[in-house]
Amino acid sequence: MADIVIAIDGFSGTGKSSTAKKVASALGYKYIDSGAMYRCVALYFINHQIDFEEGKEVAEALDEILISFQFNNLLNTSEILLNNQIMDYQIRLPEVDEIVSQIAAQPLIRRAMVDRQQKLGLKKKMVMDGRDIGTVVFPDAALKIFMTADLQVRSKRRQKELEEQGIQVNIEEIKKNLAKRDDLDANRLDSPLIKAKDAITLDSSYLTLGDQVKKIVDIANKIIHEG
Ligand code: DC
Numbered sequence: 049m050a051d052i053v054i055a056i057d058g059f060s061g062t063g064k065s066s067t068a069k070k071v072a073s074a075l076g077y078k079y080i081d082s083g084a085m086y087r088c089v090a091l092y093f094i095n096h097q098i099d100f101e102e103g104k105e106v107a108e109a110l111d112e113i114l115i116s117f118q119f120n121n122l123l124n125t126s127e128i129l130l131n132n133q134i135m136d137y138q139i140r141l142p143e144v145d146e147i148v149s150q151i152a153a154q155p156l157i158r159r160a161m162v163d164r165q166q167k168l169g170l171k172k173k174m175v176m177d178g179r180d181i182g183t184v185v186f187p188d189a190a191l192k193i194f195m196t197a198d199l200q201v202r203s204k205r206r207q208k209e210l211e212e213q214g215i216q217v218n219i220e221e222i223k224k225n226l227a228k229r230d231d232l233d234a235n236r237l238d239s240p241l242i243k244a245k246d247a248i249t250l251d252s253s254y255l256t257l258g259d260q261v262k263k264i265v266d267i268a269n270k271i272i273h274e275g
Pocket of ligand 1: 179
């Protein structure tokens with residue numbers, strides 16, 4: 049039996065996080081949402097009015113940003129903390145959506161986050177989702193999944209998520225924001241979103257969450273038990 053790292057990458061709104069969370073839970077693995085780390089940085093920068101293009105300010109801010117994870121047994125989920133405060137809806141607000149891709153494109157910020165992510169994965173038994181997990185953070189991950197889904201389907205899902213938090217946003221606005229983020233994530237110079245050569249593509253447009261999770265857990269179990 050082998051302990052492995054599972055890397056799940058893909059476009060915004062493909063259901064990576066929900067899938068990764070359930071895969072981790074089914075395997076008894078830890079789950080790390082790397083996008084939430086960039087979102088914490090974005091929120092910190094917004095709250096402290098830091099210019100993310102100013103190298104010195106960015107470096108100083110990164111020293112002040114403590115990001116940690118804890119498992120909530122009651123909710124059966126992993127929570128992210130920014131300077132010891134649990135972050136939830138705060139990092140999913142439209143104003144964070146608006147700048148997070150630009151934040152995540154800054155090489156200094158990426159280097160700091162990748163370093164933290166690699167340290168978190170040292171003990172393996174981990175599922176991490178993001179954009180560059182299988183290509184940059186864990187290029188040797190035993191299982192890499194690349195998730196895609198139709199833009200319209202992704203926009204509807206995002207709208208539903210926001211509505212559940214009491215936030216009403218027009219579907220065209222969401223589509224525009226997702227398409228813009230896809231473009232920024234896929235075309236940035238530093239670690240763009242690309243499928244790792246050895247990743248398995250999973251199109252989630254017409255799959256239920258349960259189906260997606262089962263597909264990944266089945267493959268993972270094979271690797272864990274049979275190598
Ligand atoms: O997965 P998400 O939407 O919460 O990610 C937020 C932003 O962070 C998104 O614009 C892509 C970026 N990101 C990244 O560049 N690299 C990662 N490993 C994870 C997220």
